[in-house]
Amino acid sequence: MQMMIPAGVNVLEYLRDRGVFIPAACSGSGVCGKCVVKLLAGSLDITENDKLHLSESALDEGCRLACCACTKGVVRIGVGEYGEQVSADISRPADTSHTFGLALDIGTTTLALSLVDIDEKRPIRSLSALNRQAVFGADVITRVKSSLSGRREALRKLVRESVAALIKSIDCSHLDVRKMTVSANTAMYHMLLGLDCSGISKAPFEPATLGGECLPLKDLLGESFPECGAADIPVNLVKGISAFVGGDIVSGLVSAYDRFFDANTLFADLGTNGESALVSSGRIICTSAAAGPALEGGELSCGMGGVKGAVSRVYRNGGGFGYDVIGGGEAKGICGAAAIDLISLMLEDSLIDKTGKLADVYFENGFALAPQVCLTQGDIHAVLLAKSAIRSSLETLLHLFNVTPDSLLISGGLGSYIDVKNAAACGLIPRVRNTKVLGNTSLKGAELSLYDTSFASRAEGIRNKAEIIDLTENEYFKQKFIEYMSF
Ligand code: FES
Structure with missing residues (x-):
């Protein structure tokens, strides 16, 4: 899409005010490098943040960060059709x-x-x-x-x-x-x-x-x-339980409870909020850990949600890596599950070391999976942070209640595409023999509520039983968080 932008405005603000969708992970702080637009006519100064996030050739082609671009005269820009x-x-x-x-x-x-x-x-x-x-x-x-x-x-x-x-x-x-x-x-x-x-x-x-x-x-x-x-x-x-354990988790627990729960079951929602629940001896213990958006693709330099155009899976293909794209066609970005696949395979090949450092040959510019999809050192760090938050919260629940899980249920947007073997190899989830990927259980619960008359009472039962654990001051969580900041 092309747009004329008048003089004297900030480009990101102008686009937002007109309802034009553009990814802006840091909400305009100049940190994430996501809000790229292309200058087609007129001029826009090159800022320090532009130089930090964009290659010389991208700058020569007119790419600029919208949040750092302030127009002095009228300009014409190109914006991707993300929305x-x-x-x-x-x-x-x-x-x-x-x-x-x-x-x-x-x-x-x-x-x-x-x-x-x-x-x-x-x-x-x-x-x-x-x-x-x-x-x-x-x-x-x-x-x-x-x-x-x-x-x-x-x-x-x-x-x-x-x-x-x-x-x-x-x-x-x-x-x-x-x-x-x-x-x-x-x-x-x-x-x-x-x-x-x-x-x-x-x-x-x-x-x-x-x-x-x-x-x-x-x-x-x-x-x-x-x-x-x-x-x-x-x-x-659907009513939730607390500020950080929401209606999406209640929905998910109701949808999965009867069919999938064993004696000691860990339920992990691999999303931005990193909510999890341990169901054991008739108790439901819930917590959440700020995982950030990396596992949903949000914080990665080429990351995107699990929608059309996203690489959803990475696998070995001959001597290199192959990948699937949601909806087919050219890869426009990578979703969190595929980033986990890629990191796991690169760990196996020693292209990433245990500390998360990329091999020297890729350290500066990242590893290019596809023309528009690159995994950078910053991306690996973002995945490490998210992985550590989620894994540490799961381990803390198990430690607090001295339980070994019989089964592990994985939900969340990422959960639809995740490869359990790769997720365990990265340390995102513990190795539990009975691990099931349930996909978007929040949606499944919402679907169930439309035709199952017992949904409301079962949701109420879960809310009444749920105990919330706050991890912010938990020493075991802090210790584990440091431990899991490596692969
Ligand atoms: S919104 Fe993050 S750099 Fe512009």
Whole structure:
């Protein structure tokens, strides 16, 4: 997409104000190097941050960081079409004599929407797209800060637009849609409802909501409401447990509980918030560790969510590495699961050492997997931090309750594509014989709630039982965190 930008503006601010999606993981601090635009006409100074993040040839081609670019005259720029990527995950024909519901998972990086046939008790269409709020940062903490610095309405508008675009794309206007369930973390609920985030920004972490609201779809989406013939359907927000253990985890636990839980089961959501639960002797112990967005692709130099164009898997191919791209075609970036694959294979080949250092030949410029996909030293460090946060939190739960897990259940956006062997080789997860990858359990729980009348009482049972462990002052966690900062 090309755009004319007037004189005297900051390019990122200008694009945000017009609803143009551009990844901005650091929310405009000049640190992440993600917000690249291309100068097509006019001039933009080259800043120190441009020099830091962009190669000489990229600068010569006109690439600039939008957050550091302030226009002196009118310029024309090119922006990637990131926001329009919608991936179809399931697609079956709809029986128009049936009744339907919508299930939505609002993840920090990706949103997923299912159209559920209530009579058949199964999803018939499922779509995912990037969360447009990424223009205000890749992780929850950066977005909460943006919300508190006057961007509350802008963030609400962006998530409403993301939801509306998905509902429009799923094409249900000719169907009898009766209800909708939303499942998300506590911060996303605040942003969706336009609530003050100050309570979740600092101790004692008192959220303005944990979810649990029920309101008509048109009220939830406001002016973004799409013409889908479902204006008055009730939308239920699955209630969470605390500021950091949200409705998405409750949904996930309900969806997995009956089928997958053994005597001692670890449930790990491999996302930005790193939520996990240990279910043992009738207790449910939950915690979360700020893993950052690296495992969802958010913090990596070529990272992206698990949507169309992302490398989703890396494997050995002859003497080198092969890869799969979601939706086929040219690789535009890499999602977290594939980054784990790549790191694991490079560890095996000693292209990365135990401390996470890239071999000398790749140290400066990174390892190029594809023309637009490179793994840099900074990326490996970001993965190490996320890996250590998650693994240490799992080990702390097991240590506190002196338990050896019988099974390990993996959920989250990353969980859909993760290779268990590679994840264990990197140290992200412990080696547990009965390990199952469940995919997006938050979405699965939301789907279940549409046709299973026991969902609400089971969710309530989990909330009542759940005990929350705070890791911030836990000495064992701190010790393990240092230990796991290597491979
Ligand atoms: S460098 Fe511009 S948003 Fe991060």
